[in-house]
Amino acid sequence: MMSIQGMQVDVRTPDGVADAYIAHPDDGNPHPGVLVIQDGFGVRPGLRALADRIAAHGYTVLLPNAYYRHGRAPVIELPELIDPAQRPEIFQEVIPMIRELTPELLRSDAAAYLEWLAAAPQVAEGKAGVTGYCMGARLAVLIAAMFPGRVAAVAGFHGGPLVTDTPDSPHLAAGNITAELYFAHAGEDDHMTPEHIARFDEALATAGVRYRTEVYPGAQHGFTQADTAAHDPAAAERHYRELLALFDRTLPVGRSPSAPENSLRGNSSRGLG
Template sequence: MTAVQGTAVDIPTEDGVADAYLAHPGDGRPHPAVLLYQDAFGLRPHLKSMADRLAAAGYTVLVPNVFYRNGRAPVVELPEFIDPEARPEIFRLVGPLMQGLTPDLVERDAGAYLRWLAESPVAADGPVAVTGYCMGARLAVYTAGAHPDRVAAVGGFHGARLATDDPNSPHLAAAHITAEVYFGHADQDPGLPEDQIKRFDDALTAAGVRHRCEVYPGARHGYTQADTSSYSAEADERHWAALLDLLARTF
């Protein structure tokens, strides 16, 4: 297995400094870059382990703390095992953080992350891939729509509220996306009912975006997050297979 180097880095943005985790093969050479967007629970050991797994597969992975305006990670103190049903106060804490991260801020921050990767000696020249989880799936779509010249692939997993009536709904960004898109939806996700799944897929189709959207049977919202009560080992491994396949086609 490829040796992985993981470090904490700071990324200058228009609104301050975003702390982040950077993982890459330890061979000193540049590798294709992946921007990995967190779920609502934020930058924590599990997300770092996901970045390490991607880095071991040959990629340079950047995981920014997208809540940096509210402080450095961990912005919210979390238990080692996250069970929102047992600890409902967790969502009361992270909810305002999510609501404060508006699409315009997401797109502005994405520009900073992408510029940082373009200047990094461990990131290869050329376009990047973006993957996101839960709320991060929405961030990935916004990023691809706002920076089509920089984003060649988008992977989104157990995203919610992807196609709503909101004037800033993620599916409306499809018209600007040039990347290949793969989404793995959770069929036990109240945040993404069947009508939104169809609306999201239809928007990608109408925009001529090369894409595949699949529904993972029996999977709950958060199925990739092994430190939460929503985790599904079977769905998680399906996600890894799909994501690595997407990256192999991209790079």
């Protein structure tokens, strides 16, 4: 693990300025860029710690505040341990902001984030990696479809909804994706039922996307987030292993010589321990 440096930055977008957190190895060298898309609860210490851990593996990580139109992070007051069952009003605050992130707004925001990464001296030349959590996994798929020439790899964890009956459903955009995808679904998650997962996999396979999906048995929606009641330490560690393996083999520099090449196009592995 490398020592890292983290700091707050501002990213100018067509609608204003998005506050963001950047973390990168403290070695003076450029490293592959990674864009982290927040979950519904927003940018907070737990997500910054997640960005730090990715950066310590050899990446320059940008974590923007997707709710910047409502103010700088933290946009809402959150308890130290987030448990929506005990604090249902949290959803009442975040759901309207989630719904505001239309594909049109996402396109303009994501373009600004990717351009910022490409111009940053801490970032190596080449395509970026994207990882998203909960709602961020949905947005990550759409970003990969909107910017196929800019994104090399996408990972999504306990994402949803990835399959809907609306025209902007992520699974309908699979035909535009050139990145390699890895998705880990929670075994206990109403947002992505087995039927949803099957439809998502079918869309990726039909489009010829290079992908792998897995279900983490017993894990709940939000299992990666250490500051939530859904946190599952074993599943969270597995998420880091899979995420970093994906980036190591797909991003332009920093590849691991021992990382196995995934030659499968369309591989869904369910119920693996």
